[in-house]
Amino acid sequence: MDKSIVLISALVLIGLIIWWFFGKRQTESVVATRQGDKQVIEVTVDGGYKPSVIELARNIPTEITFLRKDASACFEEVVLPDFGVRTHLPVNQPYVVVVNPKEVGEYKYACGMNMFFGKVIVK
Ligand SMILES: [Cu+2]
Numbered sequence: 097m098d099k100s101i102v103l104i105s106a107l108v109l110i111g112l113i114i115w116w117f118f119g120k121r122q123t124e125s126v127v128a129t130r131q132g133d134k135q136v137i138e139v140t141v142d143g144g145y146k147p148s149v150i151e152l153a154r155n156i157p158t159e160i161t162f163l164r165k166d167a168s169a170c171f172e173e174v175v176l177p178d179f180g181v182r183t184h185l186p187v188n189q190p191y192v193v194v195v196n197p198k199e200v201g202e203y204k205y206a207c208g209m210n211m212f213f214g215k216v217i218v219k
Pocket residue numbers: 169170171207208209210211212
């Protein structure tokens with residue numbers, strides 16, 4: 097009786113550990129929406145980039161709309177080095193960044209100070 101309780105507790109604990117490590121690791125990514133000849137996606141800037149991972153289809157002109165709600169100086173700029181973008185973001189006003197993802201891959205982007213990060217996955 098006591099042994100089975102210990103065994104069950106141990107299994108539950110192992111389950112929790114697995115869930116913690118594998119369940120939490122998956123960062124949610126959001127796929128851009130196709131709109132005619134282009135794809136669009138919105139990223140909210142508020143204490144970070146949300147969603148932090150976005151998925152784009154290759155060779156389709158893309159409009160990433162940044163909506164900066166966070167007035168802290170940190171998010172004044174957004175830098176997407178692989179797409180040649182470095183731009184100021186206005187506060188509480190959607191700002192569209194146009195990119196044309198040519199190659200499949202994963203591309204990091206960041207705030208102007210390289211403190212907060214987002215990721216673009218091109219498929
Ligand atoms: Cu920053």
